[in-house]
Amino acid sequence: MGDTSTDEQTKAAGTRRILLAGPRSFCAGVERAIEIVERALRSHPGPIYVRKQIVHNISVVEDFTRRGVIFVEELDEVPNGSTVVFSAHGVSPAVREDAARRQLDVIDGTCPLVTKVHAKARRFAARGDTVVLIGHGGHEEVEGTLGEAPESIVLVETLEDVQNLEIPDPERASYLTQTTLAVDDTAEFIGALRQRFPLLHEPSSEDICYATTNRQHALGAIVDESELVLVVGSTNSSNSVRLVELSRRQGTPAYLIDSSKDIQPEWLDGVTTIGLTAGASAPPALVDEVVGALRELGPVSVEEREISRETTHFELPAAVRDLPDRAQ
Structure with a gap:
C-alpha cells in the first residue's frame, strides 16, 4: 500500500480471509504476446518497437521499456526498415499496408x-x-x-x-x-x-474470449461471500474493468488496482473477507504482491477458489519461433 498514517494503518489492520478467484491473471493470448516481445528482444540486434501497448498492463509495459523496448502510438514514429511488433489487440488492414510500404519488419502479436x-x-x-x-x-x-x-x-x-x-x-x-x-x-x-432485427445472423461461435468469460464466472463464484473485491489490472484493460463492474452490480464494493500500492486503507476498515482476482493482462506476481501487502496488516488465510483449469495454448508466429537466440 502507499504511504499511510499510523491511524489509517490501525483502521486497516485485522485478521482477514482472502478468496482467490481462479482462473485469474494471464491468458494464453497475453502470454503469447509477451513471449513474442521477449524473443524479439533476444534475437534482433536493433531496437524493438511496439505499436500501442503490447498488452493493457502498465507493469508489463514499464518492464519492457526498462529493457529497451520502444512503445509508439503510430507507425510514423518507427524508422523505416525497423522491427515492429503489433499488439495483442490487432490492427486494421490500413496499418498493415502502411507497415509494408515502410518496409518494416513486422512481428504480429495479435491474439488468435x-x-x-x-x-x-x-x-x-x-x-x-x-x-x-x-x-x-x-x-x-x-x-x-x-x-x-x-x-x-x-x-x-x-x-x-x-x-x-x-x-x-x-x-x-x-x-x-x-x-x-x-x-x-x-x-x-x-x-x-x-x-x-429478427432475421439477424449470428456468428457460429461466441466472440467473447474464453479467458474473459472464465474470469467473470470465477469472480461470480466468490463475490457474494466477499465484503470487498480487489481487481488487479490497469484502467485501459477492458476485461479488468468489466470485473469491477460485475462485482459492483452484485452489490459488493470493488476497486481496480495496478499494484498493492493503490490499496487505500479506508477500503479495508471493518472488512474481514476480500475477493481477489486479476484481469487477463495482469502478471500473477502482482496478485502475490497484494496478498503480501495484506499480510503486513495482520493474519491472513488464503482460499483458492478455482472453477476451471485453462489449458489453451497458442503457437508463436514463425517470425520469432524460428529465430536464433543471440543471448545463447
Whole structure:
C-alpha cells in the first residue's frame, strides 16, 4: 500500500480471509504476446518497437521499456526498415499496408481469437451484410475490427445505439462482439438487436474470449461471500474493468488496482473477507504482491477458489519461433 498514517494503518489492520478467484491473471493470448516481445528482444540486434501497448498492463509495459523496448502510438514514429511488433489487440488492414510500404519488419502479436473476429468481419461483409459490432469505441481491438470493412461495419456502444440503428437491408445483418466484454451485458445487447432485427445472423461461435468469460464466472463464484473485491489490472484493460463492474452490480464494493500500492486503507476498515482476482493482462506476481501487502496488516488465510483449469495454448508466429537466440 502507499504511504499511510499510523491511524489509517490501525483502521486497516485485522485478521482477514482472502478468496482467490481462479482462473485469474494471464491468458494464453497475453502470454503469447509477451513471449513474442521477449524473443524479439533476444534475437534482433536493433531496437524493438511496439505499436500501442503490447498488452493493457502498465507493469508489463514499464518492464519492457526498462529493457529497451520502444512503445509508439503510430507507425510514423518507427524508422523505416525497423522491427515492429503489433499488439495483442490487432490492427486494421490500413496499418498493415502502411507497415509494408515502410518496409518494416513486422512481428504480429495479435491474439488468435481477435484474428478470428477479423476474419468473420471480412466474411460477413463480403456476403453483403451490414455488420453490427458491439464494443467500446476507441479500443484498439475495435478500431482494428472496424478497419476490416469500414463501409459495412457499424459500432454500437449502448442500448440506445441499438434502438437508433438503421440498417439498409434488415434481412442482411449480422453481429460481432469485442472479445473482452461482460457476458451478461453482451447478452442484453444481442437480445435487443434480435428484437429490432429478427432475421439477424449470428456468428457460429461466441466472440467473447474464453479467458474473459472464465474470469467473470470465477469472480461470480466468490463475490457474494466477499465484503470487498480487489481487481488487479490497469484502467485501459477492458476485461479488468468489466470485473469491477460485475462485482459492483452484485452489490459488493470493488476497486481496480495496478499494484498493492493503490490499496487505500479506508477500503479495508471493518472488512474481514476480500475477493481477489486479476484481469487477463495482469502478471500473477502482482496478485502475490497484494496478498503480501495484506499480510503486513495482520493474519491472513488464503482460499483458492478455482472453477476451471485453462489449458489453451497458442503457437508463436514463425517470425520469432524460428529465430536464433543471440543471448545463447
